[in-house]
Amino acid sequence: MLLSIDSEKVKEQLAKTSPAYIVTPSNLEPPIEMTYELPSAEVHGTLSGMPPDLERAHERLWALRNRIIHSGRKPLSPQELEREIDETRGRGL
Numbered sequence: 001m002l003l004s005i006d007s008e009k010v011k012e013q014l015a016k017t018s019p020a021y022i023v024t025p026s027n028l029e030p031p032i033e034m035t036y037e038l039p040s041a042e043v044h045g046t047l048s049g050m051p052p053d054l055e056r057a058h059e060r061l062w063a064l065r066n067r068i069i070h071s072g073r074k075p076l077s078p079q080e081l082e083r084e085i086d087e088t089r090g091r092g093l
Contacts, residue, residue, distance in 0.1 A: 018037070
C-alpha cells in the first residue's frame with residue numbers, strides 16, 4: 001500500500017479548520033482571558049483486511065496443506081521445498 005501526503009491538501013484543510021487546542025500560560029498575572037469556540041470532535045477509525053483474491057489464495061494454500069497432511073505425506077522443509085521447486089522448473093542438479 002502506498003501512502004502519499006498532498007501538502008497542498010493539508011494546507012487547505014488546516015486553513016478551513018480552527019486549532020484543536022489553545023496554549024495559554026498559567027504563571028502570568030493577570031491571566032489572559034480568551035473566548036474560543038471549542039471545535040467539534042471527529043472520530044475516525046481504521047479497518048484492516050485482505051483483498052478478496054489474496055484471501056482466496058490464502059484459503060487455497062491452507063486447503064492444499066491440509067490435503068498433504070491428511071494424505072500421510074509429511075510437509076517438506078523449506079530446503080526440500082526449494083529443491084523440489086527447482087527440479088520442477090528444470091533447474092535441478
